[in-house]
Amino acid sequence: MGLFIGAVTGPDADGMPAFSEPMAAVGETDVQTAPAPEQPIETILASITPSAGNPDPVLEKKRSLKVRNGDTLMSIMLSAGIAHEDAHDAVSALRAVYDPRDLRVGQRVHLTFAPDDNLKEMQLDPSVVRKVAVRRDEATSFRAFETKRNLTLKISFARGTINSSLYKSAARQNVPLSVLAELVRIYSWDVDFQREIQKGDAFEVAYERFLDDDGHVVRHGQVIYARMILSGAAKPLYRFELRPGKTDYFDDTGRSAKRPLLRTPIDGARLSSRFGKRRHPILGYTKMHRGVDFAAPTGTPIYAAGDGVITFRGRNSGYGKYIRIRHAGGFNSAYAHMSRFRKGVTQGSRVKQGQVIGYVGSTGRSTGPHLHYEILARGRQVNPLTIKMPSGIKLGRKDFARFEVKRANIATLVANLQKKNTITQR
Numbered sequence: 001m002g003l004f005i006g007a008v009t010g011p012d013a014d015g016m017p018a019f020s021e022p023m024a025a026v027g028e029t030d031v032q033t034a035p036a037p038e039q040p041i042e043t044i045l046a047s048i049t050p051s052a053g054n055p056d057p058v059l060e061k062k063r064s065l066k067v068r069n070g071d072t073l074m075s076i077m078l079s080a081g082i083a084h085e086d087a088h089d090a091v092s093a094l095r096a097v098y099d100p101r102d103l104r105v106g107q108r109v110h111l112t113f114a115p116d117d118n119l120k121e122m123q124l125d126p127s128v129v130r131k132v133a134v135r136r137d138e139a140t141s142f143r144a145f146e147t148k149r150n151l152t153l154k155i156s157f158a159r160g161t162i163n164s165s166l167y168k169s170a171a172r173q174n175v176p177l178s179v180l181a182e183l184v185r186i187y188s189w190d191v192d193f194q195r196e197i198q199k200g201d202a203f204e205v206a207y208e209r210f211l212d213d214d215g216h217v218v219r220h221g222q223v224i225y226a227r228m229i230l231s232g233a234a235k236p237l238y239r240f241e242l243r244p245g246k247t248d249y250f251d252d253t254g255r256s257a258k259r260p261l262l263r264t265p266i267d268g269a270r271l272s273s274r275f276g277k278r279r280h281p282i283l284g285y286t287k288m289h290r291g292v293d294f295a296a297p298t299g300t301p302i303y304a305a306g307d308g309v310i311t312f313r314g315r316n317s318g319y320g321k322y323i324r325i326r327h328a329g330g331f332n333s334a335y336a337h338m339s340r341f342r343k344g345v346t347q348g349s350r351v352k353q354g355q356v357i358g359y360v361g362s363t364g365r366s367t368g369p370h371l372h373y374e375i376l377a378r379g380r381q382v383n384p385l386t387i388k389m390p391s392g393i394k395l396g397r398k399d400f401a402r403f404e405v406k407r408a409n410i411a412t413l414v415a416n417l418q419k420k421n422t423i424t425q426r
């Protein structure tokens, strides 16, 4: 997957030139589930606080904290070192415009501190169209502000045949980079984009766009539908909201796109040695290679292949700096020759799939910077590239009934968009 992720990741992934596919309004898509926009806080403050003046960027300190499981607004503020009384007053004031119980995991809390380290401002984005904040006010301690943006949600559709790379054909269809990255992420459990894509393969994608009153694209939202056609086999996926705030992608049969372990826990790497018998580059004799090697520059991030618990983190003789993770289903994954571990990743810590655990290096018995990656099934190394993995969850009867309705709606929408697309292209 890394081949073009590396190429597309930039500071301004959404800053694409305007593009011209037809669009159609969609009525039922829940704007609230869109991820919070990554806007500089200065922009938000300028629009939110009528008397913001010219905040001094040198003297003011800003922190942005992500809401985790079990957090409350109060606990987050206390963990940021805010005095109990200030935190309490700020939360009380905020209640005028926002119910703190609506805080969701993954949301961000933006804090601004005055030069004396006291809280000056707290700001949240409950949705892409709504921002709420409290700002210190001499007289009443904290005062609440709310701003609403009038954004229209549209759905765009793009389709393309891959001639050289998915990146190129998606760019030709004006698919924004952030949407392309999302597309790759959705399929990353199933498709190795660096090795499996062939000439003649094709993609379809339908995704959200948010437009302001002037019709300008403010930001792109989530992919709602995608279909990869690989060597003639179609793999459609539909976005589905399992419960409020929790969306996932499912195929026609209601099976989640997720798999327990990533086959390639690194971006932009070249497969440099396969699993199996080979002549050892250092020892000289034929030896079983019980993992796969990915050559990548020193410092390239390495991801946890799946949710799990770190059971080993440290030096492990020839493996050099080494991490092992225990996953569900009797699987373990191991990562060797790291240059260093990610701060905070220690033995016993819980990790999520895709979380960075360390960085590529050449420690231990190694001829150059690479990741040696192993998957162990019931204690024995297996080939990470070919092992059959159990699929993710399958929707239960009730959820599946709901999913079927949603899927039919998406299919109709996509069919209409496709028709318009064909007409425009003539």
Ligand SMILES: [Zn+2]
Pocket: 273, 289, 291, 292, 293, 371, 372, 373
């Ligand atoms: Zn190796």
